[in-house]
Amino acid sequence: MNHNGHYVYLLVYVDDILVTGSSSSLVQRIIEDIARKFFIKDMGALGYFLGLKAIRTPNGLHLMQRKYITDLLNKVDMLHAKPVSTPLPSSPKLTLNSSTTLSDPHEYRMIVGSLQYLALTRPDISYAINKLSQYMHRPTTDHWQAVKRVLRYLSGTLTHGIFLQKQKNPMLHAFSDADWAGDSDDYVSTNAYIIYLGSQPISWTSKKQKGVARSSTEAEYRSVANTAAEVRWVVSLLRELGLPIRQTPTIYCDNIGATYL
Structure with a gap:
């Protein structure tokens, strides 16, 4: 208004x-x-809203979901689990048919579903949540161990979240990337982007592409295209909110072929 x-x-x-x-x-x-x-x-004044804790400081607003994480960890008796430094290990990669299928997948599905809401303030676990969500229909013991690793990561990062900082005329920019044929089950690439307004992230995703890319350039270019569409939508939204972007947004890509294309 x-x-x-x-x-x-x-x-x-x-x-x-x-x-x-x-x-x-x-x-x-x-x-x-x-x-x-x-x-x-x-x-x-705003303090707690739909599971999000808002802490106001002289420099801006800190959004986190500490209570939400604590409740989840308490539910699975992992509040005092030994923390790890990353949500998922770099290897070995999770696959559809790795290890033995869980006899009761209810707890796996409950936790992964809860983690999806947590991604509202935690872009650092977006990839892990996207990966684990792909096995909801038939989770295995390896997938379950991966879920427990994410929970151990969260137990050591309870206060992590998003800090919305006061800035004058912030520039809109984004980072785009793709994991070419990263899924060894179907060889579909995963693309990801994170969009910043100034120094703060405002939109992010980690999602499998709709088809198989034939080269790393194609996978990266698809990711850039998806990022550009989201950036265009963000620009339109900010304009409606009375916050026009006065500088041309920039998308950063680490693939030379996609950049030239």
């Missing part, structure tokens, strides 16, 4: 609403207008 140069934003999820804006008096007026038509409870 734009009123005399001031913006007010409403984020609505079922019966939970966040209201913020560039004018505190206008924000308060919007809350009062809503209260005249609906019964609402004003919870004051």
